[in-house]
Amino acid sequence: MDFPTTRPNIEKLQNYKPNFGKSKIGNLIRLSANESALGASLKAIEALKLFSYDLNRYPPQVSEELISAISKRYSLAKKKIILGNGSDELISILAQTFLNSEDEAIYTEFGFLQFPQAISIAGAKGVVANDVKFTANVDNILSKINKNTKIIFLANPNNPTGTFIPKKEVMRLHKSIPSNILLVYDAAYSEYVIDNDYFDGSELADANENVIMLRTFSKLHGLASLRLGWGYASENIIDNLMKVRGPFSVNTAAIMAGVAAIEDIEFQNKSVQHNIKWMSWFEKELQSINLDFQSSITNFLLIRFPSNRYNAQNAESFLASKGILVRGMKVYGLSNHLRVSIGNEEENFKFIKELKAFLAN
Ligand SMILES: Cc1ncc(COP(=O)(O)O)c(C=O)c1O
Secondary structure (H helix, E strand, C coil): CCCCCHHHHHHHHCCCCCCCCCCCCCCCCCCCCCCCCCCHHHHHHHHCCCCCCCCCCCCCCCCHHHHHHHHHHCCCCCHHHEECHHHHHHHHHHHHCCCCCCCCEECCCCCCCCCHHHHHHCCEEEEEEEECCEECCCHHHHCCCCCCCCEEEEECCCCCCCCCCCCHHHHHHHCCCCCCCEEEEEEEHHHHCCCEEEEEEEHHHHHCCCCCEEEEECCCCCHHHHEEEEEECCCCHHHHHHHCCCCCCCHHHHHHHHHHHHHHHHHHHHHHHHHHHHHHHHHHHHHHHCEEECCCCCEEEECCCCCCCCHHHHHHHHHHHEEECEEHHHHHCCCEEEECCCCCHHHHHHHHHHHHHHHHH
């Protein structure tokens, strides 16, 4: 019997599989998705309480209110901002908008998984640029450019490695690429970063027609469930992306909470301070038990396990049996590693306690 066939490039793809555990019942500690350790801003939660009417109405196609709030918070031009249903949606529509089947798009070796996914769905060819010491490498990226290259996807900082390349390297990358190649600069974790060598890419996107910066409300702002992201690029890019983006893909609840969250600077600062404090605590604890890890400027850490019985897979299972979810990294080709988000105080203590118990077993 005949049945409808998908496009061949879809057939080969894997469905994205997060580790959220089987159910939320029983106080699972979820350190597997780089979510906000402190929940969401109380002001965003308050804003959502007002969201009890007009469910029958479509959201605005473009929320002037949220765009103004973002523009004010980061001193950016309103016309260059696009909102999306998570930055995931923006990554997808960038691939769909710019990639033809004969085009190539470069992404880094341990770069965010949605990049190759979006490239494949668009039907183009993904090209991997090797990392050096788990860090994106500008020379390796440049060496992959040819006449078919259309996009370079760079998450800075990167998930799952937690590493970054400094501003001067990003500038060198941009200077070295032809102006017909689009640099997608994904700064999803930028709000956590306190390192002076880092930059979020907004000035590069402001000054150039071939750069888009991506941001999200899912991390520092703690609104992952509402699916809200944004991008910053030339008006020409934004206009074209809007032709591809679902007309109402950003819902009214996300807009209301988003405005309140971006204005709540106190919550943002508190979250950054929390992250700084606990990241350094994690580092000391991991050193004390001789586990190797990647220094991270984000809200998560990539930890390396030995290949004996104290390996990553056994650690993941042991922690899961104690109700703690972390992210296995096989899908990134890093089967000796686990990625762990910084949680709240109680979660962090429990994680390290159980990790020590696993290693003492
Ligand atoms: C580097 C990076 N970019 C984008 C995203 C997607 O964020 P959003 O929740 O806005 O789709 C993530 C989420 O984990 C990420 O790690």
